[in-house]
Amino acid sequence: MAKVTLTVNGRTVSGECEDRTLLVHFIREKLGLTGTHVGCDTTQCGSCVVHMDGKSVKSCSILAVQASGSAITTIEGLASNGELHPVQAAFKEHHGLQCGFCTPGMVMTAVDMINRHGGHLDEATVRHELEGNICRCTGYHNIVKAVLSANAEMHGGRQAAE
Numbered sequence: 001m002a003k004v005t006l007t008v009n010g011r012t013v014s015g016e017c018e019d020r021t022l023l024v025h026f027i028r029e030k031l032g033l034t035g036t037h038v039g040c041d042t043t044q045c046g047s048c049v050v051h052m053d054g055k056s057v058k059s060c061s062i063l064a065v066q067a068s069g070s071a072i073t074t075i076e077g078l079a080s081n082g083e084l085h086p087v088q089a090a091f092k093e094h095h096g097l098q099c100g101f102c103t104p105g106m107v108m109t110a111v112d113m114i115n116r117h118g119g120h121l122d123e124a125t126v127r128h129e130l131e132g133n134i135c136r137c138t139g140y141h142n143i144v145k146a147v148l149s150a151n152a153e154m155h156g157g158r159q160a161a162e
Contacts, residue, residue: 001016001017001018002016002017002018002019002064002065002068003015003016003068004016004017004026004030004064004065004067004068005068005069006067006068006069006070006071006072007070007071007072008027008031008033008071008072008073008074008077009033009072009073009074009076009077010077013031015030015031017030017064017065019063019065020063021063021064021065022041022059022060022061022062022063022064023050023052023057023059023060023062023063023064023066023067023072024036024038024048024050024059024060025038025064026064026067027050027059027072027074030064033074033076035074035075035076035104036048036049036050036059036074036075036104036105037101037102037104037105038060039060039101039102039105039134040060041060042060043058043060043061043132044134045102045105045133045134046058046102046105046106046109046132046133046134047101047102047104047105047133047134048060048105049104049105049106049108049109049112049133050072050073050074050075050108051072051073051108051111051112052067052070052071052072053070053071054071054115055112056108056109056111056112056113058132073108074104074108075104075107075108078107078108078111085107085111086150086153086154087107087110087111087114087146087147087150087154088107089150090146090147090149090150090153091103091106091107091143091146091150093146093149094142094145094146094149095142096138096142096143096145096146096147097137097138097142097143098135098137098138099136099137102133102134102135102136102137105133106130106133106135106143109129109130109132109133110126110130110143110146110147110150113125113126113129113147114147114150114151114154114155117151118155119151119154119155119156121147121148121151122148123144123148126144126147126148127140127144130143130144130147
């Protein structure tokens with residue numbers, strides 16, 4: 001058994017797990033944070049996206065022991081003081097979800113995308129960068145609208161998908 005220590009959503013946490021435990025399973029099973037979903041376990045669907053040291057990663061592709069010492073942000077860590085993160089609010093406003101299974105990964109990917117592009121996003125870029133996240137319900141149009149809306153709010157622009 002390996003000891004894993006992480007800072008998750010601003011809190012230092014520790015736990016033991018087998019060396020082969022994936023980060024997604026450590027987050028869900030050891031920490032009880034079930035917002036990060038397990039979809040494919042093969043990095044295909046993106047439902048397990050979290051931020052590790054400020055960058056989005058698919059937590060089904062990283063061992064918990066590899067992440068030890070890192071700062072992890074999950075979907076549960078985005079809202080602040082009872083207020084939704086602008087990306088979460090935009091997904092709600094623009095109905096960027098249906099069944100909701102892919103939503104945590106989509107939101108975490110969108111936050112990273114907006115942060116990396118510093119407000120310079122267009123529809124083609126958003127669609128390209130969401131290729132690693134699968135949604136079987138929405139057709140992506142409202143997800144793209146939500147990402148562009150959040151980008152505009154977070155960076156003072158007025159970009160939106162038609």
